[in-house]
Amino acid sequence: MWISMYLGSGVGWTFYPSLSRKYVYGMGVYYMLISLHLANMSRILGALKFIITCGGDFIMFQHSHMQRTEKLRVASEVFKFVGMDIKRMTFFSAVTALIGIPTGLKVISWVSMLTSVSVGLGYPIYAQAPCVFSAVEFKLCFFPMYYFGMCVLPPQVCVYDTSFYWMNGVCTLGRFLSSLVFVFLCIFCGIR
Known part of the structure; x- marks a missing residue:
């Protein structure tokens, strides 16, 4: 994402396609898309690692980052789809679903941890x-x-x-x- 800031994305730093009027973008957009997919893959693998290795450790849950980070993710996904054509809406809906998968895995790991501890x-x-x-x-x-x-x-x-x-x-x-x-x-x- 840092590379796309210097090369220019053309859709704004918020990556809203509705802020852009161009159909062809520079390399910054491609770097931003690649970094988005890599970040989502790391979230999926991290959630799987927590499910597999932690085994419901209360200390891991207590010090997790769930308190504040979900606010930004949810707020940024809500307002992205006003005024887009169907091709862009389909792509960004698919990317949003890819972001939602690791979040679901995190929730599953938290619920499984809560069922295995006494509070x-x-x-x-x-x-x-x-x-x-x-x-x-x-x-x-x-x-x-x-x-x-x-x-x-x-x-x-x-x-x-x-x-x-x-x-x-x-x-x-x-x-x-x-x-x-x-x-x-x-x-x-x-x-x-």
Whole structure:
């Protein structure tokens, strides 16, 4: 992906095909596509490695990266398909499905881990409370955006109809709560 930044992708750094008006792109797009497929293959192999080798280790689950990384993946996949022709939509839908496969494997590994452990109310459980908070903030921030997408509102427009202002307020509230939890975790980890 770094190479495509210097060579220029032609579709923007977000890799939205709807931002481009060209039909033929430079080499940057090809490098970006290759890196996308390599990243997805590494996710699949990593999820398989966790399923095969970890065997439901609670420490591995406790320190996993599931709390914050799913937000960006879900948010970036929601708004990509407005205003595309059928060829591009088919390709990017297939790539989205390829991204969803490793996520499903991760969920399967987490559920299999949860069925093989006994959970007590010790310190590690209380340390996982920010995971619950971030899930609530994620829903507050992004579910109204999903509704915007279902109403076929383009994501690049910053001014909406006045009837959607309350949803924008809910999104902003979720964003601020997420930032507060992040600051709290930084302070808490700094004190520890």
